[in-house]
Amino acid sequence: MDRLIFIDATMREESRTRRIARPIIAELGKRYAIETISLDGAGFPAVGSKILHERDNGYVPEEYAEMSRRIAAADRIVIAAPFWDMSFPSALKVFFENMSLFHITFDSDDTHCYGLCRCSKVLYITTRGMNIHTGDELEQATPYIRALSRLWGLGDLYVVSAENMDYSSPEEIEKKIDKAVSEGLDICRSF
Numbered sequence: 808m809d810r811l812i813f814i815d816a817t818m819r820e821e822s823r824t825r826r827i828a829r830p831i832i833a834e835l836g837k838r839y840a841i842e843t844i845s846l847d848g849a850g851f852p853a854v855g856s857k858i859l860h861e862r863d864n865g866y867v868p869e870e871y872a873e874m875s876r877r878i879a880a881a882d883r884i885v886i887a888a889p890f891w892d893m894s895f896p897s898a899l900k901v902f903f904e905n906m907s908l909f910h911i912t913f914d915s916d917d918t919h920c921y922g923l924c925r926c927s928k929v930l931y932i933t934t935r936g937m938n939i940h941t942g943d944e945l946e947q948a949t950p951y952i953r954a955l956s957r958l959w960g961l962g963d964l965y966v967v968s969a970e971n972m973d974y975s976s977p978e979e980i981e982k983k984i985d986k987a988v989s990e991g992l993d994i995c996r997s998f
C-alpha cells in the first residue's frame with residue numbers, strides 16, 4: 808500500500824480545521840497507509856546555532872533523520888493547519904526546519920537545489936478567521952507551503968479552506984465545514 812503522511816498542526820480540541828481533515832483522512836485511509844504526525848506539544852526545537860553546529864559536524868538526532876526519511880519516502884502528504892497570524896502556527900515552521908535536511912528532503916549541485924522527495928501531491932487544509940481567500944496577498948501560508956514543496960520536490964499542491972469563520976454564525980460555520988469536506992473528498996478521488 809502507498810504511504811501518506813498526515814501532518815496535523817491543529818492546536819485546539821474543537822479545531823474546525825481538524826473537523827475538515829478527519830473525514831478526508833478517513834477516506835484516504837482506504838487507499839493509503841496513513842502515518843499521523845501531531846505537532847501540538849511535539850516540542851520540535853527552533854533551529855539555531857547549536858543545531859547548525861551539530862549538523863555541520865554531521866550529527867542530526869536519529870529520530871529526526873528517520874522521520875525526515877519517512878517524509879521523503881511518502882507518496883502523499885496532507886497538512887492540516889489553522890490560519891494564524893496570516894500564516895500557519897510556528898510549530899509547523901519549526902517542524903519543517905527540523906525535517907528539511909540536506910541529502911534527505913533536498914540536495915544541491917554546483918548550480919541549484921533540487922528536491923529528493925517521492926511525494927507527487929500535497930493537500931493543505933485550513934480554516935481562516937477573517938475573510939481572506941487562498942492566494943490573497945494577506946494569505947502567507949499557501950505561498951510558503953508551495954515554495955517548500957518546490958524545494959523538497961513534493962509535486963502538486965491542492966488547498967481546501969474555509970474562511971471568515973470567526974465572523975460567521977454557528978449554522979454558517981457548519982455549512983462551510985461541510986462544503987470544505989465535500990471539496991476535499993472530491994480532491995481525494997484523484998489524489
Ligand SMILES: Cc1cc2nc3c(=O)[nH]c(=O)nc-3n(C[C@H](O)[C@H](O)[C@H](O)COP(=O)(O)O)c2cc1C
Pocket residue numbers: 817818819821822823824825888889890891892893894934935936937938939972973
Ligand atoms: C493564535 C491565533 C492566531 C490567529 N490569527 C489569525 C489571523 O492572522 N488571521 C485570521 O484570519 N484568523 C486568525 N485566527 C483565527 C483562526 O484562523 C480561526 O479561528 C480558525 O478557524 C481556527 O482554526 P481551528 O478551529 O482549526 O483552530 C487566529 C486564531 C488564533 C488562535
